[in-house]
Amino acid sequence: MTAVPAGQDGSKTILIIEDEPDIVRGLSDALAFEGYRAVAASTAAEGLAIAREQAPACVLLDLMLPDENGYRVCEELRQIDHAVPIIMLTAKTQEVDKVRGFEVGADDYVTKPFSVAELIARIGATFRRQERLTGGDESFQIGRWTIDARHRHMTSGRTKKQLTFYELEMLRLLRERGGEPVSREELLDRIWGEEAAPTSRTVDNFVVKLRRKLEEDHKNPQHILTVYGQGYKLEP
Numbered sequence: 618m619t620a621v622p623a624g625q626d627g628s629k630t631i632l633i634i635e636d637e638p639d640i641v642r643g644l645s646d647a648l649a650f651e652g653y654r655a656v657a658a659s660t661a662a663e664g665l666a667i668a669r670e671q672a673p674a675c676v677l678l679d680l681m682l683p684d685e686n687g688y689r690v691c692e693e694l695r696q697i698d699h700a701v702p703i704i705m706l707t708a709k710t711q712e713v714d715k716v717r718g719f720e721v722g723a724d725d726y727v728t729k730p731f732s733v734a735e736l737i738a739r740i741g742a743t744f745r746r747q748e749r750l751t752g753g754d755e756s757f758q759i760g761r762w763t764i765d766a767r768h769r770h771m772t773s774g775r776t777k778k779q780l781t782f783y784e785l786e787m788l789r790l791l792r793e794r795g796g797e798p799v800s801r802e803e804l805l806d807r808i809w810g811e812e813a814a815p816t817s818r819t820v821d822n823f824v825v826k827l828r829r830k831l832e833e834d835h836k837n838p839q840h841i842l843t844v845y846g847q848g849y850k851l852e853p
């Protein structure tokens with residue numbers, strides 16, 4: 618994983634791809650106050666160009682941009698940098714598409730109107746997770762997959778799939794338990810932490826996604842197992 622890019626004064630660059638000037642202004646001010654270097658783009662094309670040139674440490678991505686669908690932009694950002702944290706800014710009516718957001722490689726999302734303080738907290742949380750990840754360079758095996766925690770991907774033969782921060786954190790936590798079940802509450806608490814407020818359905822959605830990635834037959838899982846009334850456990 619590449620080092621977190623910094624501005625000339627050592628501050629991390631946060632790219633805001635958002636076409637609503639009020640949101641950009643509010644976010645830029647708050648990020649500058651927190652010691653980040655904020656760079657804004659009002660179109661997808663401009664945002665992707667900046668992502669290529671400046672390698673931001675984090676991207677805040679509006680889903681409704683004038684020139685391109687945010688999901689598509691997210692996929693393109695992932696091609697530019699497989700590890701940069703991407704936080705989607707979604708309108709309330711798009712809530713049903715959160716799972717799709719994670720599928721195209723977003724790490725987190727906030728729903729408009731969001732609190733700037735909450736978003737700042739989530740940016741900090743993504744950096745802390747990233748630091749934890751770059752701190753260890755372990756890889757481990759689940760079934761036919763080799764999980765590379767440092768580069769956040771899983772490989773089997775020639776097949777390679779990316780993992781989001783949350784997916785990897787979930788696998789690590791389940792793995793730490795050595796086959797003991799972990800409750801949804803603990804997964805929520807340990808992975809998402811106090812800065813987010815997802816529901817236990819979030820955990821279940823993640824497990825569904827992880828199974829689709831990991832299992833030969835996601836409807837008949839062999840690795841991520843449901844323990845009735847207790848939670849989930851991992852059978853590597």
Ligand code: CA
Nearest residue numbers: 636679681682
């Ligand atoms: Ca918009």
